[in-house]
Amino acid sequence: MKKITLYTLLIYLAMLIIGIIASARIVSLVATKGDYYRGDFDTTKVITEDRIFNVNFEYRTGIRGNIYSDENDLMLSTIYIYDLYWYPSQVIDSLKFMHNLDSLVSIFNEVNPRVSKKEYFKIIQNALIDHRNQYNKAVNKTKSEDKQIKNEGINELNKLKNQYKCIKISKATKSNEWVTQEHWDKIRSLFPSKTAYHGGCKVDKRLIHKNVYNNTASATIGYLNTQHSSKYTDSIVYAKGIEGYYDSLLAEEKLVFRKLYANKVLIPLRENRRINPKNGCDIITTINLDIQRITENALNDQLKAINAVWGCAIVMEVQSGEIKAISNLSRTSEGVYEETVDHAVTESYEPGSTFKLITLMAALESGLVDTSTMVKCEENRVFSLKRAFEISDNDGLYNAAKLAYPQIYDYFVAITNMSLQKDLRIEVAKAQTPVLTSKTQREVDYVNVTHGYSIKVPPIYMLAYFNAIANDGKYIQPILVKKIRYPHNKVIDKYAGVINPRICSKSTIRKVKACLESVVTHGTGIRARDENYKAFMRDTSVDVKPLIAGKTGTAFIYDDKERKYSETVKNASFIGYFPSENPKYTCLIFISGTSLDGGYVAAPVCKEIAEKIVNRDKEIAWSQTGKGIIANTPFTKFAHIVDLNKIYKELGYRMNYKVGNDWVMVNNVNQNKELNVEKRNLKKEYLARQLYGANAKDAVYILKKNGYNVIVNGIGKVAKVSFNESTATVELKN
Missing domain, CATH: 3.90.1310 (Penicillin-binding protein 2a (Domain 2))
Known part of the structure; x- marks a missing residue:
């Protein structure tokens, strides 16, 4: 028993001595090297009698x-x-x-x-x-x-x-x-x-x-x-x-932290325990990829066709102000069109004849002029103000403005009261604002401004103003961002600000809308007439309105080197909204570096975009005209009769074709208001032509059935089929 007690005492004394030595050593290290172990020294390296201390700095970033x-x-x-x-x-x-x-x-x-x-x-x-x-x-x-x-x-x-x-x-x-x-x-x-x-x-x-x-x-x-x-x-x-x-x-958040080493051994620092850099916020834009693809392809095709220098196209939702598509394509040195400059927001141009909308509104708001007022036009002709607007007559709009406002100052006050000069706070870095004040107050400036010269306006501002007409006078901010999503799932919704709840009277809005429709039906914008309107415009039993209402614009480009306007090179544009009866979208097309007018090159692009958007939007397609959905039939260039029968039956259409095992096309509506279905006889030697307009699934099925290996490029419908021995290459396009 005594031996056990002695051993216990010895062990206790040994542990006590070791503890005293360890404590003394710790106190000694804290007193002599405490700063070093905390990394508190100015240089990156410190050498003591028995240790080498190193400090490295590292970056840690979020995403x-x-x-x-x-x-x-x-x-x-x-x-x-x-x-x-x-x-x-x-x-x-x-x-x-x-x-x-x-x-x-x-x-x-x-x-x-x-x-x-x-x-x-x-x-x-x-x-x-x-x-x-x-x-x-x-x-x-x-x-x-x-x-x-x-x-x-x-x-x-x-x-x-x-x-x-x-x-x-x-x-x-x-x-x-x-x-x-x-x-x-x-x-x-x-x-x-x-x-x-x-x-x-x-x-x-x-x-x-x-x-x-x-x-x-x-x-x-x-x-x-x-x-x-x-x-x-x-x-x-x-x-x-x-x-x-x-x-x-x-x-993302970027943090710097220290790493301390003693004799190459990492020493954990208290300050590094909670280094966790924050990630950046996510931005949810208003861009709709389907509408964006439609808009981009339509603009790109037209730019290629006329070899223009650049062009931009924007589609805006009327009531929400959301930009659903925005495309800015510039010709590169290789001859292809790519997005390099945001012409729609970060640059300003003389708008040309699309600005006549503002002149028309200002004249009507004066109460001294009406759309039926006769005005002197070019070549000493006299037309009503509405007709002058339809044919985009420069003299006619100037003379109307002159009747309403004899002095240029009063004219500028009138258009300023309509809020066009206000900053829309576009959510893009380096966004431009309009410059509406002419350098001088001469009569020639009055003439120029009334039809869109001597002022500079970013295209998106002109779009927003036409959108205000479609929105019954409510002028709202175009927005590009829908939501901001923070790292911890907090979401902030963004809404368009109201710039002016009513830019003009209801009667002026009503008259201006009628004039914009007339531009498309009888004026410079006839190339924006949709296929449905052209098919039924002679049918007096139904009041068919055009899908699009809008205004063409053309402005000669000022040559800074020559210090004069070019005689051939123009900016061509078209701005319109659709459907004209109950507007849901506003669209702008602006093409630069062409010798053609806006009615020739810009209006057809707007028409193509509008028709494709309408075809994908059931809400519009079912309510477009008094003829009902039969007047807005989504025609088919190529499909199997069984598939078509299911689709059209679901939509409520009648077909004049017995269901079998044929490949067919639907191209119009007959006198009995039935879909006119025609059989497409497939022959191997004519496949390249006959598959035009088919969807990818049908094209691949038919080609493989005829013994070809198939390569598919692109998105959309069949635009081209080429053959190389046993391989068929299918090019798709929207």
Whole structure:
């Protein structure tokens, strides 16, 4: 018993002594090296008697917010791009490296095609041989007994460790020159490693935004720029479009934290326990991808057809103010049209004859002029004001304004009272506002302003004003952002602000609407007549109105070098709303660098967009005219009779065709108000022509049935079929 007590006492005394020594040591460390263990020293390295303290600073960032369409489809996503380097010193397994060198060189050539595979082989082999020779020399020096030579060898080895070959620095503004995650995954699969180096390769990664749909509204959504640096990687700047406007909300949080090492052992710091950078907010735009695709394709086709310099098109929802589509296409040096400049929002132009709408409204608001007032027009003709507006007569509109406002000052006061000059606060970086005041107050300026010269207005402002007419005088802000979604799922809804609840009297709105319809039915906008109106315009039993009501515009472009207006090059435009009876959308088409008028080149684009939107919008299609849905039949160029029968039966149509196993087309309505169905006889030698207008599913089925392998490109209906031996290539287009 005594022995046990003695042993216990000895153990207790030993533990007490150890505790006293440990406590003394801790007190000593806190007193002498406490600041070092907390990282509280000015330099990055401190050497004490028995320890080396190092401090490194590292960045930790959240993820930048994304931009979505109105239906939550991703439009602008955050991705990583890489800068790729190769270090000869980090090639550990030489045999494996040489075995996979062909594959590695192929990847290098893929990310940087400017250097051939042969050149890469030479660069790598020479670098390996040179590194091996220098390494052997440095190792021999470290074995020397001479301290100076030995230190030289150590320094040379450290330098060799940091030598690298730069394979590719990704240019942030050129997506075809990025080193992507896919490239890096290929390299890692060739050379698996637990370190940061794979086959000697290492990457530095950067977060950037990429437009998912390439050209889709990219000039308005925004694209990145770079600030050049001769020493470091170019810094990324978001200064354009919606992304530039909301940069502070989209931006991720960036935090700097310290890492403390004592004799190369990481010391946890209390300040680093809760470092968790916040992600950026997501932006949900008003852009509808279906309407955007319709708008973009229609504009692109027209620009190609007339070889214009650039064009823009916008579709706005009348009551909500939401921009459903916005396309800005400019001709590049390669002759293709791409989104490079946001002409619709960030630039201003002389609107031309579309501004006559404002002149007409101002004249009617005076109470001294009516649409039936006879005015002197060009070539000494006399027409009613309504007819002068229909044919876009410059003198007629000026003389009407002169009758209402003898002085130019009074005219400017009148249009100012209608709020056109007010800032709409468009949610785009560097958005422009109208310049409505002419430089002088001469009579020639009065003449010019009444038909859209000597002033500058961004296209989106003209669209918003026509939208106010469609909205019964309520002038609202066009909006591009629907919601802002914060990182913790808090959502803020955005709504259009009301600029002016009533820009003019109800009677003026009613008269102006009638004039805008007349422009399309009897005036310069006849090429905007829809197919339904043209089919029934001679049917006096029904009051059929045009799908679109709007105004054409043409303005000669001012040549700054010549200091005069061009005699041939114009800006051509058309602005209208549809359906004219109960407007749901307003559309603007603006084409620059053409010799043709707005009625010829812009009005047909608006017509195409309107008809396609109406066909996809059941609410409009079922209520368009007094003839009911039969007058708005969605005709079919190519389909199987069984499928068509199910669809048309569901919609309430009658067909004059017995259901069998045929491929047919529906092209019009007969006198008995039945769908006129025609059989399409398919023959192998005529397939390219006969499949025009078919959907992809039917085209693939028929071609495969005829023994072809099928390649499908694009979206929409069949626009072209080409054959190469046993392969058929189908081009689709909306």
